[in-house]
Amino acid sequence: MARPKSEEKRDAILAAAVQIIADQGLGAPTARIAGLAGVAEGTLFTYFATKDLLLNQLYLGLKAELRQAMMATYPADAPLRDRLRHIWDRYVDWGVHNPAKRRTLAQLIVSDRLATETRALGSEGFARIEDMVREGVAQDLMREHPPDFAAAILASLAETTIDFILRRPDSAENYRAAGFDALWHAIGR
Amino acid sequence: MARPKSEEKRDAILAAAVQIIADQGLGAPTARIAGLAGVAEGTLFTYFATKDLLLNQLYLGLKAELRQAMMATYPADAPLRDRLRHIWDRYVDWGVHNPAKRRTLAQLIVSDRLATETRALGSEGFARIEDMVREGVAQDLMREHPPDFAAAILASLAETTIDFILRRPDSAENYRAAGFDALWHAIGR
């Protein structure tokens, strides 16, 4: 007895949700999401009992995806600055190449529909960055910031950088480098 | 000329909207806003023909308020770093002391309910910061970033800082200083 609820359909719903929410906001009807996903209105609810549940799963999924993108081909043995740059580039690139996902994520984050627990789960896994900060501080490469604060700075500078790249794609490389430069000075020594 | 439209009522509606939206999101019923404002459901619509119009006005109002807060008692003759610090402190303080307004602003910004024109109007007036950046670059105090990029970095670091202060109010002073430190290094030389 294989899994009866097809993984495929679940994914289709999630993917549809990203598109729809990106351009109609969280108020978008579940019916529209189902439609784009190619399933019936009611079917959506066999995969996600509730719209809120769908939204929470969506958030978690997107966060996980971003995390994976950041960590893919992570050069564990490279020098600190290179590893940081690796993460930075991955973050920025993911954002630049997935504007709908990013927009949806933004809506979810400021919304009141994420359970506290969900939010907590989503924030995990940036531990690697925090480790790097601790390492940097120990090696005297970085100024002494609380590690989570430094990680948050990385994220916020990356977001700003992505915004500018999306607005002026021609200067993408400039902004990506300038952003990293700002980051390195902001938290480095 | 009958009863003139009262500035007071308009403000009450806007103030109510801030509270309600901060904790129920943009989907909050206009009826609830009117209720909190102490006016009839219909009255809201004599002041704002449409919920979207209300939202756009609200955005503009909050942006203006933040701008004023930042520029109040601006020490025009102080050294660059002090002027930047002044703006930084005002920004952070405003955010810390007006969490509902800030939350509402955040919702509005990621929403799809702001007219393009509104968004443009709202972004104006951060020119002062950009001027400072130009000045800093000229004086060789700052690294050469596009001025609007530097201004955006200020805003994003301030937001991050506010987040941390709200989460750990006891360390407010530390975060405010650390945040500025990060900013100064990020864009300074």
Place this chain on the structure above:
Amino acid sequence: MARPKSEEKRDAILAAAVQIIADQGLGAPTARIAGLAGVAEGTLFTYFATKDLLLNQLYLGLKAELRQAMMATYPADAPLRDRLRHIWDRYVDWGVHNPAKRRTLAQLIVSDRLATETRALGSEGFARIEDMVREGVAQDLMREHPPDFAAAILASLAETTIDFILRRPDSAENYRAAGFDALWHAIGR
């Protein structure tokens, strides 16, 4: 102490009502009527305590106007057929030249907003036609129809004639003549 409520304003409101109702139906807002009449929303209600009252007055006014139009320069001494033709022509012409009034009247007649009494008042004054029918029967010029039935036939054929003239104004004269011909045969001998 002359009359304080200006007759002029009253008429302006009634005239505005005709236009507005003709193209937006009876559901048109009183505010819009007031606007077109050039008076304030509230002023309308000092002239007509209620929208229903306004509608009833409007009906009565239009009916009276049509009646007067029909009877103007009535050739009391002409032969029966000529007198009937006179009324016919006046009726048709009034309808053709006052399409908005006619449309409004039509809406009022089928609506449920006319008081029974109003409707009764409106129907009066077609007595002249009924007299003509009696006279015609007596003179053996007309077939024996109930006089009010004959009058109603006149009205309904006139309405139909007006409809066709409005749709094909080039053939106005043809239709007016053909319509009268039909009427004369319908009720005449």
Place this chain on the structure above:
Amino acid sequence: MARPKSEEKRDAILAAAVQIIADQGLGAPTARIAGLAGVAEGTLFTYFATKDLLLNQLYLGLKAELRQAMMATYPADAPLRDRLRHIWDRYVDWGVHNPAKRRTLAQLIVSDRLATETRALGSEGFARIEDMVREGVAQDLMREHPPDFAAAILASLAETTIDFILRRPDSAENYRAAGFDALWHAIGR
């Protein structure tokens, strides 16, 4: 395929609309219509996306019904006068026996809620009458009227006749005969 949309429910809604509109006008709430039809408020909108759509369908349905009534048991081989009389009687009877439908139809016709296309569709199918007129003219039985004008005369005289019968049901037979007599002379020779 889940529950299919039931023809029954659709008809119930249409039937309810007739009753409600007949006595409360086109302004009658959809909720009341749904209520009388025995379905939920929302259900009405799965059958008719819009109140205007419902109204247009209603008009078309009633027109079709009237047309069918007129043509049922049409004696295609009878003499012209008998065929005309057949249509006349059917028309009048339908009106007399379906006062609510007739009242609703009247409201719809003068309203501004029928699409131009709807109105066009509704007028089709009175072609049979026009054919009869052509035939009558050819046989020298009728005076030369434009066929559509003659058809309109039939309708308007029938309506007038129905009005009188409804007001004085005791004389139904007289009016029906007198009305046809008027019609026959109006358009016949």
Place this chain on the structure above:
DNA sequence: TATGAATGAGGATTCATTCAT
């Protein structure tokens, strides 16, 4: 499990009427 019709609470907006000015 998949479907989509059925449900009815809820929401933005309208509008006749009232009332402070």
Place this chain on the structure above:
DNA sequence: TATGAATGAATCCTCATTCAT
């Protein structure tokens, strides 16, 4: 009397969710 802001009931329609098929 004239004005137009204030009122809140009423209206059309939406939408998450349920349920018969």
